[in-house]
Amino acid sequence: MPELPEVETTRAGLAPHVEGRRVTDVVVRERRLRWPVPAALSRELPGQIIQRIWRRGKYLLLSTPIGSVIIHLGMSGSLRIVAAGSPVQPHEHVDLVLDHDRALRLRDPRRFGCVLWTRRDPLRHRLLAGLGPEPLGEAFDGAYLAARAAGRRQAIKGLIMDSRVVVGVGNIYATEALFRAGIHPARAAGRISAARLERLARCIRDVLASAIEAGGTTLRDFVDGNGRPGYFSQQLDVYGRTGQPCPACGTTLKSGEIGQRTSVWCPRCQR
DNA sequence: ACTGGCTCCTGAGGGC
C-alpha cells in the first residue's frame, strides 16, 4: 500500500538509474491495469530520453522531450531496476528497457495501479488536473485546511484523504496524523476549531516528512531486486494496533469503519 | 456542491 512516503522514496531511489537514460523498448506483458496501458506508450516512448522523474501526489512522472509517462502504484505496485532480460516474476507487467542494459520494471499483483502516456503537460491530464496542494508544500497549512473544512459535515478523516483537498494522505497516515492531533476521525470537519485544524495540518506534514526521512535512511539499492521500500510500520502509533494500549495514555485503542475505511483511534485522546 | 457507496484485484490471515 504505497503512500506518499513510499512513492517519494521510490522516486528518489530510481532517479539516479533513469534520469538521462534513453528508453530503448517498452514491454507490456499485461495491459489490463486500472486503465489499459495505452498502445501509444509502446509506439512513442522508445527512443526518448527520460529527463526527469518527479512526483505529483502519488503519481510518478517520467518526463521526456515529447511527453510524459504517468505511473500510479495503486496499492500493491512497486518499481525496481532489473538487469535487462532478467527472468520475469509473477505480476511483473511492464518493463521500460533502458540504454544501459537495465530495465525499469513494474510489479503490481492487484493491478490497481496504472501506466499512462501523455504528450501534453501531465499536470493538465484529467487525473492530475484537479488535485489539491502537496501536503509538504507551502500552500498547505491550517488556514487552507480550515477554508476547505468550513461548512463540511463530512468526517475529518474523509476530508484529509480526499485528493482534491490535499494529495498523498492515505489511510495509514490519516489515521496517524489524527491521533497525533488529538482529533477523532469521525468528527465533522466543519465543527473543528481553526486552532485544532492548524495542529492537524502540522501533524500531517510531520508524519509524512518523518516517514519520508525514515525511507531515505533505510533506502536500499534499487538495482537487482532490492528495490522495495518498507512501510515504516515500526513507527506507527495506532494504525494496526486495535485493542492495544494507547501509547500516550494506555487506554485500549478502538477501531471502526469511517467512510468505508478502517480507522483506529484512542477514545480518550481523540475528541 | 456534497456525500456516501461501489468498483477494480489478489494476497494474507483467520477459522475450521
Next chain:
DNA sequence: TGCCCTCAGGAGCCAG
C-alpha cells in the same frame, strides 16, 4: 496440513 472465506485498500466514478 490444507482449504475456504473474508477483508484490506487508492481513488475514480456514479447516484442520490
